[in-house]
Every structure is written in C-alpha cells, then in structure tokens.
Amino acid sequence: MAISKTLTLIAILLVLVPINHSFSSSSHEDLLPELINLRSQSPTGVIHLSDHLLRRILSAKSPRSFSFLIFFDAKQLHSKPELSLPTLKNEFSLLSSSFLANNPGNNKIFYFTIEFGDSQASFALFGVNSLPHLRLVPPSATDMKKDSIQMDGSDLARLAESMAEFVEAKTKLTVGPIHRPPMISKKQMAVIIAAGLVLSPFLVKRVLAGGTLLHDKHVWMAGSIFVYFFSVSGAMHNIIRKMPMFMMDREDPGKLVFFYQGSGMQLGAEGFAVGFLYTIVGLLLAFMTNVLVRLKSRTVQRVVMLFALFVSFWAVKKVIQLDNWKTGYGIHAYWPSSWK
Incomplete structure (x- = not known):
C-alpha cells in the first residue's frame, strides 16, 4: 500500500513538472x-x-x-x-x-x-x-x-x-535626436499671426509718424547690448534645456554649486558670469572705437586704452581658466618661430 502511494506521488510529480515548465515557458x-x-x-x-x-x-x-x-x-x-x-x-x-x-x-x-x-x-x-x-x-x-x-x-x-x-x-543602441515640442503651439502661433494682421495698420501708421521707441537710439543701443549678452552667456541653451541657476552639492547638501565641472553643460549662474565678462570686453571695445578716439588728449587716450586692455585681458583669462577647469583642455601660447 505504501509502495502504491509512493508510485502515485511520483507519477503526479512527473506530470506536474512538465506542466509547470510549460506554464513558465509560456509566461x-x-x-x-x-x-x-x-x-x-x-x-x-x-x-x-x-x-x-x-x-x-x-x-x-x-x-x-x-x-x-x-x-x-x-x-x-x-x-x-x-x-x-x-x-x-x-x-x-x-x-x-x-x-x-x-x-x-x-x-x-x-x-x-x-x-x-x-x-x-x-x-x-x-x-x-x-x-x-x-x-x-x-x-x-x-x-x-x-x-x-x-x-x-x-x-x-x-x-x-x-x-x-x-x-x-x-x-550600443542608437537613440537618435530628441524631439522636443515647440515652445509655441500651432494654435498660439495662429493667434499671434491674426493679432499681428489686425494691428499691423495701426503699427505701420505709428512708425511712419515717428516718435515711437523704434526711433529712439538709446533703445537700440540697450537692445544690442542685451542681444550680445544673451548670445555670449548661453541663455538660449539654458532656456531650451531648462537649466537651473544652481544646484545642490550631493556630497554636502548645505552647499550650492554655481559652476559645473564637465563639458556639455552649464548652469544658469555660470552662463551669466561668462556673459558678464564677455560684455565687459565688448563695451570696452565699443568705448575705445567710438568715444576714446574723439578725445584730444593723447595721454588720456593711452591711459584709458591701457586700462581697457588690462581689464579685457583679465576677463578673457578668467573665461579661459573656466573652460580649462570644465573640460581639462588648456590653451597655450606659442611665439612665432621667427621671434626665437
């Protein structure tokens, strides 16, 4: 009787194992x-x-x-x-x-x-x-x-x-380009175009009459400086990528990180710092070529020019040092062979 029960259990197990394997394979x-x-x-x-x-x-x-x-x-x-x-x-x-x-x-x-x-x-x-x-x-x-x-x-x-x-x-798979949605939807673009068409006669009349902000040279000067700063600071990159101004230090949560060490990325504060340095150089260059040349005193011209060159050299040097720190690549100056 015991042998019969044992044989029965063995038979059941032999039946269940293939069923379980079949179920697992199917799953x-x-x-x-x-x-x-x-x-x-x-x-x-x-x-x-x-x-x-x-x-x-x-x-x-x-x-x-x-x-x-x-x-x-x-x-x-x-x-x-x-x-x-x-x-x-x-x-x-x-x-x-x-x-x-x-x-x-x-x-x-x-x-x-x-x-x-x-x-x-x-x-x-x-x-x-x-x-x-x-x-x-x-x-x-x-x-x-x-x-x-x-x-x-x-x-x-x-x-x-x-x-x-x-x-x-x-x-080792290829993801391909990231498809980001446009900043302005088609409906919003249609509304903007429609509003522009409706207001265009009034705007054209005001522009032709004169006396608008478009006729003020100071507005154009401020706008050109803004565009220059916007381009050299990488602000468009920060807006598209939605980059934060700063981030928390993962090793020390109580510390803020304003400059990220690594190529291919910059924080908002870092972009503003670089843009500020480049804008200083641009404004000094504009001052020397448009204002300084009008001064009659040669001494004043030379002193101001030396000061502007010193500040410009310092600003560019800081940008190069930042790039070297971020990427690990250095910039070296070489004298022409004829000067040696």
Missing part, C-alpha cells in the same frame, strides 16, 4: 508581447513598473531579449525644487518617445517609471535610497544591485540628451 513567451502592448497604451511609450511586473521580468530566463531603463520616482518629493523630479521625469518621457519615433518597432529596450509609494520592495531590491535615480538593467542581469548600471546623478542635469548618451554607451 516568459507572453512577456514581450505584453510589454509591447503596455508600451503602445502609453502616449510616450513609458510603462509603469509595479512589483508584480518586475518579478515577472526578473523570472524570465537570462539573458533576456531586451534591456530596460528605470526612472525611480517619488510623488512626495516633487515639491522639492532642488531634486527637479518632475522635470527629469518629463525628460525621461521625451527620451522614450524620441526613441520610439526614431526606432519604430525596436523592442531591444523598454522604458519604465516606478513609484516609491507603490513599489517600496523594488526600491529595496535595487538598493535605491536617494533620488533622482536612473538605472539600466542589461539582458544578462540577475542581481539587480550588482548587475544593473546606475547613471551618474551629476549627468542628469543635462536632461534627455545625457540620458540618450548613457543608453547608447551602455546598450
């Missing part, structure tokens, strides 16, 4: 179509990652047929401006949508966001204890702490472009 085969379906339901292609979905992905046989990039988020920290989580999350969505637009049908990588309030177990699995945090999981990863790759937090300040460079460097 893994269904995972990729499910991820593709979830991605298609998202406007930006970003999938919300839950603990259950993460367990399913990690239970798939390694190496998997895809990598995945995770943006770790916490809604309760969105109110802290120094973290810039809403901005970074939006940039992550731009990265995902741009990748899909540039690589339609590419299933080699998926983009996930995971919320701390819903998936604390997953945060612990990856060992995430601070935000912002971006992590790439390669196809062969089994240990999430050791095998996954964290993106350097300082590079996140460069937004979607730096995320794209990170993906391309670690996965």
Whole structure:
C-alpha cells in the first residue's frame, strides 16, 4: 500500500513538472508581447513598473531579449525644487518617445517609471535610497544591485540628451535626436499671426509718424547690448534645456554649486558670469572705437586704452581658466618661430 502511494506521488510529480515548465515557458513567451502592448497604451511609450511586473521580468530566463531603463520616482518629493523630479521625469518621457519615433518597432529596450509609494520592495531590491535615480538593467542581469548600471546623478542635469548618451554607451543602441515640442503651439502661433494682421495698420501708421521707441537710439543701443549678452552667456541653451541657476552639492547638501565641472553643460549662474565678462570686453571695445578716439588728449587716450586692455585681458583669462577647469583642455601660447 505504501509502495502504491509512493508510485502515485511520483507519477503526479512527473506530470506536474512538465506542466509547470510549460506554464513558465509560456509566461516568459507572453512577456514581450505584453510589454509591447503596455508600451503602445502609453502616449510616450513609458510603462509603469509595479512589483508584480518586475518579478515577472526578473523570472524570465537570462539573458533576456531586451534591456530596460528605470526612472525611480517619488510623488512626495516633487515639491522639492532642488531634486527637479518632475522635470527629469518629463525628460525621461521625451527620451522614450524620441526613441520610439526614431526606432519604430525596436523592442531591444523598454522604458519604465516606478513609484516609491507603490513599489517600496523594488526600491529595496535595487538598493535605491536617494533620488533622482536612473538605472539600466542589461539582458544578462540577475542581481539587480550588482548587475544593473546606475547613471551618474551629476549627468542628469543635462536632461534627455545625457540620458540618450548613457543608453547608447551602455546598450550600443542608437537613440537618435530628441524631439522636443515647440515652445509655441500651432494654435498660439495662429493667434499671434491674426493679432499681428489686425494691428499691423495701426503699427505701420505709428512708425511712419515717428516718435515711437523704434526711433529712439538709446533703445537700440540697450537692445544690442542685451542681444550680445544673451548670445555670449548661453541663455538660449539654458532656456531650451531648462537649466537651473544652481544646484545642490550631493556630497554636502548645505552647499550650492554655481559652476559645473564637465563639458556639455552649464548652469544658469555660470552662463551669466561668462556673459558678464564677455560684455565687459565688448563695451570696452565699443568705448575705445567710438568715444576714446574723439578725445584730444593723447595721454588720456593711452591711459584709458591701457586700462581697457588690462581689464579685457583679465576677463578673457578668467573665461579661459573656466573652460580649462570644465573640460581639462588648456590653451597655450606659442611665439612665432621667427621671434626665437
């Protein structure tokens, strides 16, 4: 009787093992179509990652047929401006949508966001204890702490472009250009054009009559200085990239960082400093070529010119030192060979 029961149990196990293996294999085969379906339901292609979905992905046989990039988020920290989580999350969505637009049908990588309030177990699995945090999981990863790759937090300040460079460097995939929405929508542009057409007769009449701001030379002078400062300070770069004026030091939270060491990025305060130095040089040059030459005293001309050259040399030297500090590249002067 005991032998009969033993044989029965062995038979049941022999039947269940293939069934379980078949179910597991089927579950893994269904995972990729499910991820593709979830991605298609998202406007930006970003999938919300839950603990259950993460367990399913990690239970798939390694190496998997895809990598995945995770943006770790916490809604309760969105109110802290120094973290810039809403901005970074939006940039992550731009990265995902741009990748899909540039690589339609590419299933080699998926983009996930995971919320701390819903998936604390997953945060612990990856060992995430601070935000912002971006992590790439390669196809062969089994240990999430050791095998996954964290993106350097300082590079996140460069937004979607730096995320794209990170993906391309670690996965050998091509992300392509980031498609940012225009600053002015088509409806807003239509309203502006319509308003311009309506007001154009009155504006033309005022301009022809004279006495407007367009006829004041001081307005044009101030405008030219503003345009010059705007161009040399990199303000357009800061506006497009939504760069902060400064950022908190990750090693010392009580300290603010105004100058970022690294090429390809500058903070707002850094741009203003460089723009101010260049504007000083430009104004001194304009003063020497338009005002100083009108003075009759040669002595005054020489003294002022020497002072202007000294200040200009100092300002340009500071800009070169900043560039050397940021990029590591130095600028060296060489005497002409005929002078030696």
